[in-house]
Amino acid sequence: MSDDKLLNIGVCGVGTVGLAVIDIVNSQTAMLADRATCPVQLTHVGARREHVDHHYGDALVSRDVMDVARDPNVDVLVELIGGTTVAYDLIKLAIAEGKHVVTANKALIAEHGNELIALAETAGVQIRFEAAVAGGIPIIKVLRESLAANQITELAGIINGTGNFILTEMSTKGRAFDEVLAEAQALGYAEADPTFDIDGTDAAHKLVILSSLAFGIPLSIDAPVKQGINELTPADLEYAAALGYRVKHLGIARVSEAGVEMRVHPTLIPDNKQLASVDGVLNAVMVSGDAVGELVLVGPGAGGAATASSVCADVVDIARNMMGSGPALGVPATQLVAKPFIPAGDIASEWYVRLTAADRPGVMSDITHVLASHEISIESLVQKPPATGADEVPIILLTHLASESAMKVAMKEIMLLEEVHSEYALLRVEAFEH
Numbered sequence: 218m219s220d221d222k223l224l225n226i227g228v229c230g231v232g233t234v235g236l237a238v239i240d241i242v243n244s245q246t247a248m249l250a251d252r253a254t255c256p257v258q259l260t261h262v263g264a265r266r267e268h269v270d271h272h273y274g275d276a277l278v279s280r281d282v283m284d285v286a287r288d289p290n291v292d293v294l295v296e297l298i299g300g301t302t303v304a305y306d307l308i309k310l311a312i313a314e315g316k317h318v319v320t321a322n323k324a325l326i327a328e329h330g331n332e333l334i335a336l337a338e339t340a341g342v343q344i345r346f347e348a349a350v351a352g353g354i355p356i357i358k359v360l361r362e363s364l365a366a367n368q369i370t371e372l373a374g375i376i377n378g379t380g381n382f383i384l385t386e387m388s389t390k391g392r393a394f395d396e397v398l399a400e401a402q403a404l405g406y407a408e409a410d411p412t413f414d415i416d417g418t419d420a421a422h423k424l425v426i427l428s429s430l431a432f433g434i435p436l437s438i439d440a441p442v443k444q445g446i447n448e449l450t451p452a453d454l455e456y457a458a459a460l461g462y463r464v465k466h467l468g469i470a471r472v473s474e475a476g477v478e479m480r481v482h483p484t485l486i487p488d489n490k491q492l493a494s495v496d497g498v499l500n501a502v503m504v505s506g507d508a509v510g511e512l513v514l515v516g517p518g519a520g521g522a523a524t525a526s527s528v529c530a531d532v533v534d535i536a537r538n539m540m541g542s543g544p545a546l547g548v549p550a551t552q553l554v555a556k557p558f559i560p561a562g563d564i565a566s567e568w569y570v571r572l573t574a575a576d577r578p579g580v581m582s583d584i585t586h587v588l589a590s591h592e593i594s595i596e597s598l599v600q601k602p603p604a605t606g607a608d609e610v611p612i613i614l615l616t617h618l619a620s621e622s623a624m625k626v627a628m629k630e631i632m633l634l635e636e637v638h639s640e641y642a643l644l645r646v647e648a649f650e651h
Contacts, residue, residue, distance in 0.1 A: 222255055222256065223255060223256050223258055224253060224255055224256065224257045224258065224292050224293065224532070224535075224536045225258050225260035225261075225290050225291055225292045225293070226242065226257060226258070226259055226260065226291065226292065226293045226294075226295055226532060227259075227260060227261035227262070227263065227285035227286075227288060227291035227293070227294050227295065227316075228259065228261075228262050228263070228285075228295045228297065229262075229263035229282040229285050229294065229295065229296050229297060229298050229307060230263065230264075230282075230296065230297030230298035230299065231262065231264045231268060231271055231273075231297075232297065232299075233520075233521035234297050234321060234348070234521050234524045234525055234528065235295075235297040236271065236521065237521035237522050237524070237525035238295060238297070238525040238528050238529060239259060239262070239273060239274075240525075241525055241526075241529050242257055242258075242259045242529065242532075243259060243274050249529070249532075249533060252533050252537075253532070253533045253536035253537060254536065254537055255536055257532060257533070257536060259273065259274060259276045260276055260277065260288070260290050260291055261276055261277045261278075261279065261284075261285045261288050261290070261291050262276045262277070262278045262279070262285070263279050263280075263281070263282030263284065263285040263298075264278055264279075264280065265280055265281075265282065265298075266280070282298065282303065282307055283306075283307060283310060285307075285311075286307055286310040286311040286314055286316065287310070287314060291316060292316065292317065293316060293317045293318070293319060293532055293535055294307070294308070294311040294316045294317070294318050294319070295318075295319045295320070295528060295532070296308055296311075296318060296319070296320040296321075296322060296325075297320070297321055297322075297528070299322060299324075300322075300324070300325070301322075301324050301325050301328050301329065304320070304322055304325050305325060305329055305333075308320065308325070308333055308344070309333065309336065312333070312336050312337050312340050312342055312344070313336075313340070315340065315341075315342060316342060317342045317343045317344070317345075317535045318333075318337065318342070318343070318344040318345070319344075319345045319346070319348075319528055319531040319532055319535070320344070320345075320346050320348075320349065321346070321348035321349050321524055321527070321528060322346070322349060323346075323349040323350060323419070323422040323423050323426060324422050326346050326349050326422075326426055326436065327421075327422040327423075327425040327426055327436055327438045328422075328436075328438045330346075330426070330429075330436040330546075331435050331436050331550065331553075334544075334545045334546060334550050335550040335551070337545070338544065338545075338549060338550055343535050343538075343545070344545050345531035345534060345535065345545065346426070346531070346545070347527040347528070347530055347531050348524045348525075348527035348528045348531070349423070349426060350376065350423040350426050350427060351374070351376055351423070351500040351502055351514075351516070351518050352378075352500060352516070352517050352518040352519045352520060352523040352524045352527065353516050353517045353518075353520075353522075353523030353524065353526045353527055354500055354501075354502065354514050354515070354516040354517075354518065355514075355527065355530065356374075356427065356502045356514055357426070357430065358530075358534075359504070359512075359514065360427065360430040360431055360504070360547065361430055361543065361544075361545075361546070361547045362543065362547075364504065364506050364509060364512075365547070366508055367506030367507055367508045367509055368506065368507045368508075369431040369432065369472075369504060369505065369506050369507075370471065370472055370473075370505055370506075370507070371469075371470070371471045371472075371504075371505040371649075372427055372428070372431050372469075372470050372502060372503065372504045372505070373467050373468065373469045373470075373492065373502075373503045373647070373649065374423075374424075374427070374467065374468050374492075374500065374501060374502035374503065375465055375466065375467060375492060375495050375499070375500055375501045375502075375518075376419075376420045376423045376424065376427075376468050376500055376502065376518065377414055377417075377419050377420045377423075377466060377500075377518070378406060378497075378498035378499065378500055378517075378518040378519045379401055379406050379407045379411065379414035379415075379419075379498070379519075380414055380415065380420070380446050380466040381465065381466065381495070381496065381497065381498060381499065381500070381518075382397070382401055382406050382497055382498045383397045383398060383401060383446060384446060384449070384454070384464060384465060384466060384483075385496040385497050386400070387449065387451050387454050388451075388454040388455075388457075388458065388463065388464060389496070391451045391455065392451065393451065394446070394447060394449065394450075398411060398415070406498055406519075415445050415446060415447050416443060416445035416447070417441075417443035417444060417445050417446075417466070417481040417482070418443065420466065420468045420481045421438075421441040421443050421468070421481045422438070423468060424441050424468035424469075424470055424479055424481060425437060425438055425440065425441060425479070427468070427470065427502070428440075428470040428477065428479055429546050429553070430546055430547050431470065431472075431504070432470070432472045432477060432556070433546075433547065433548055433552075433553055433554055434477060434553055434554060434555060434556055435550075435553045435555055436546075437479075437555075437558070440477070440479045440558045441468070441479045441480060441481050442479070442480040442481070442482070442561040442564075443480075443481050443482070444480075444481065444482035444483065445466075446466050446483055448642075449464065449483055449642075450642070452571075452611075453569075453571055453642050453644070456569075456571060456599070456611075456613050457485050457569065457644075458488070459599075460485075460569075460597070460599070460613070460615065461487060461488055461489075462485040462486060462487060462488060462493075462569075462646070463485070463486055463488050463493040463494075464483055464484065464485055464486075464644070465483070465484055465486055465492060465493065465495075466481070466482070466483050466484070467481070467482070467483075467484045467486075467492070467647070468480075468481045469481075469482075469484070469647065472556065475557075475559055476556050476557035476558055476559045477556050477557070477558050477559065478558070478559040478564050479558065480561065480564065482644075482645060483644050483645075484644065484645050484646070484647050485569050485644055485645070485646040485647070486647060486648075486649070487648055490648075490649055491503070491513045491515075492513065492649075495515055498517070498518065498519065498520075499515060499516065499517060499518065500515070500516065500517070500518025500519075501513060501514065501515040501516075502514050503649065511649075561621050562620060562621045562622035562625075563620055563621075563622065564620065564621055565618045565619060565620045565621075566618065566619070566621070566645040566646060566647065567596065567615065567616055567617060567618055567619075567645070567646035567647075567648070568614075568615070568616040568619060568624055568643060568644070568645060568646060569613070569614070569615055569642070569643070569644040569645075569646055570612075570613070570614040570615075570616065570628070570641065570642070570643055571611060571612070571613050571614075571641060571642040572584065572611070572612045572613075572614070572631065572637055572638070572641050573609055573610070573611055573612070573637070573638040573640060573641070574609060574610060574612055574634075574636050574637045574638065575608060575609055575610075575636040575637075576603050576607075576608050576609060576610045577636060579636075580634075580636045580637070581598070581600065581612070583634050583636070584612070584614075584631055584634070584637070587627055587630045587631050587634070588614075588616070588627055588631075590627075590630075591619075591623045591624075591626060591627040592619075592623070593616050593617070593619045593623060593624065593627055594616065594617045595614055595615070595616055595617075596615045596616060596617050597614070597615045598612070598613070598614050598615075599612070599613040599614075600612050600613075601613070609638065615646065624643060625643075628641060628643060
């Protein structure tokens, strides 16, 4: 530490989160000092361009963020610039300069975390990333420390607030996807380019981190299977509700003797499960441990203040334990053990199926015959009445457990039936019964 009685931090990136971190550090000095057991001071700010309305107190300001990493007066570098290029180089330099690192960068940790964490451990510095997953929810610390006595077998979470806001509006108000997405962008919940929120990439990055912590495996950015929410219709959400389910975009990870399954996709959840009731931009993570049972954490998954709360908690944690507060992923990087990943086609679930077929005798028999030929049994079946003047009807099925590969082969055959129309919906169902 640059001074035995002072912790100096440098903040790189002065967007919404960076400004919120600076505000907490500058406005809560006494509280942070008490909790960190030493004063925490903002010494250096890396801002790549000037912002006339941004105020950094007495901190030195540099346009080159690398200057913050090189500053001998900085003890902890806080990386909030995002991306996986400049941020990667910045953190590597900070580690080489002997600085502790706090970051909110889930993509960087998911993609380069194995390397960066190993470098930090070799250099004897800490790297912390509580804010990288689920904003203000302290899920990283819970997995790394609070559940250290548990064998964790499963976790599932609503870990993208944008997607949850969109599905909430669609399911509760019957609104169309494009309309709600436009509102999410106007409210600042979604980026101008919302692709990563919509296609599951953002949630997949977070699931990679959670899975590594939960199962003691290396970070594996290519492991998650992804399905987005852009093809969901209000009708499917309405049909699911009538059957006693809510549709949520979940990240799900499980470990078994066969290996690890890691997937992000829209999922039907029984409406009596706690995850089903988490609406709007809130996040939630459910963890199943052999000792604790089922644990659910709910809270704000994004936003400047909530995310800054987690960033500052990491800074305080480092201040309390300058010699190290334990491995970043729960065990040292050299002790992470790779496990095989189960292909998506082999992962069994119950399934929701929506078809449109001609309203004629024998159609249902043909459909159920195809499913039976692939050993897929039906749990329930609903055939809606045709609209006035129409000669086609929607058919909704819930199946018992079946692998994805079996379902897709069966659906391909069903689509070849003359009386069945080509459009259909196929979604996984998860009861989370233990």
